[in-house]
Amino acid sequence: MSETSSVVGIIGGTGLTTLSGLDITGARTVETPWGSPSSELVEGSFDGQSVVFLSRHGNPHRIPPHQVNYRANIKALYDAGVRTVIGVNAVGGIHRDMGPACVVIPEQIIDYTWGRAGTFFEGDLEQVTHIDFTWPYDQGARSILMQAATAHDVPFAGFGVYGATQGPRLETAAEIRRMERDGCDLVGMTGMPEAALAAELGMRYVCLGLVVNWAAGKSDHIITMAEIEAAIEQGMSGVRQILETSMADLGVLTALAQPS
Template sequence: MTVYAIIGGTGLTQLDGLSMKALLHPDTPYGSPSAGIVQGEYAGQDVLFLARHGHPHRIPPHQVNYRANLWALKHAGAQAVIAVNAVGGIHPAMGSGHLVVPHQLIDYSHGRIGTFFEGDLDHVTHIDFSHPYDDGLRAKLLAGLRACDYPHSDFGVYACTQGPRLETVAEIARLERDGCDIVGMTGMPEAALARELDLPYACLSLVVNPAAGKSEGIITMAEIEAALDEGIGKVRDVLAHVLKH
């Protein structure tokens, strides 16, 4: 049975219903992970859970220690990673509350340490990253969404921006011209680091607001929090289905 690691993003700093067996605080060659790794049982299956932004939510996306997080999960026994992300919707079908399983991504972040392959190396390593998300894991997430009968999209190009500020209207227009469907701040380098560790990786993205310029008025935290409150229960249902099946 595959041991899944779930990385919780904004709105999912803890996984309700997770029965904790141990709380791991591993030391890594890259520093400390964002929080302790919860080793427990969810939906009757062994699972590892890590809050990407810490618990409580305190680490901004550009300061997350992505290398420590992924290394710690791998060495705790993770065999696959499901990442949960709160995102803005660019594609007209991807409004607040919509769930997306992205199939591609474009990295617009900068200054983040994005590889394990640096320093005093014996040789240079170039991973293939043509398709950043694992097809098998994406299929499991989509099966869960269909079983739960939640509105969702089985495609999506994820634009990863630097944050922590939200984007300008002109920036979103540029991302749309580039072919992006959703925008978030944590998709990279997380996906690439998982590939370097040979960990199957896929995202379940919850749209919590229309991106800048996609609705009237400004984006408010009240709007985002309301969408999170409404949508996180659906995320938990889908995760439970994936683990059970």
């Protein structure tokens, strides 16, 4: 498809392996030069907007964060005509305003991951390529998501720095204190290299984070799956409302030739 494709891609994370409300027109299993993506590409219409949905951890949820084939996921979406990607992420809250069930639309990211295949620009290259990654999240898409959250009175934070850790274990309290000193407001395991790979292909990318627990040491109890599941159940309806309300405007934004 052309660079003016208006297809929006949604990458669902923990708690969003399927997308209710999507009028499915087809599903395809695809291959890329970097292997198989995490799941089939589910194509359809969401509130009238053409959408391609991909489950980051597979469906059922089975692929840990450090083994996600991020390159295949992003390339598969690009080849399907996607030029704007919404990465839905389950995250831990560090900032005092980012408690469980809060939605966060961050501005920045710090990468603490290691050993992940994080670029398309390697191997038999004609020249070394560097991309500008000053602003990892598209500002126009961020604004649209924040407007949608406001319209539905969904509790959200429209700022913040996402700290991407390796996983699959959760962090220690000392690691979270270090990340807080570094300026991180929330912590997750899948924000990178997903955002950078999208930037390498010239795609708009935005993170829609759902806080599912306080980060280690930020509450007086250990983190449990019951706590995480309760926050997902409470907050995911807001995530879906934001997605539904923002689709039309994201489609218009996506039709523009270049990311902002």
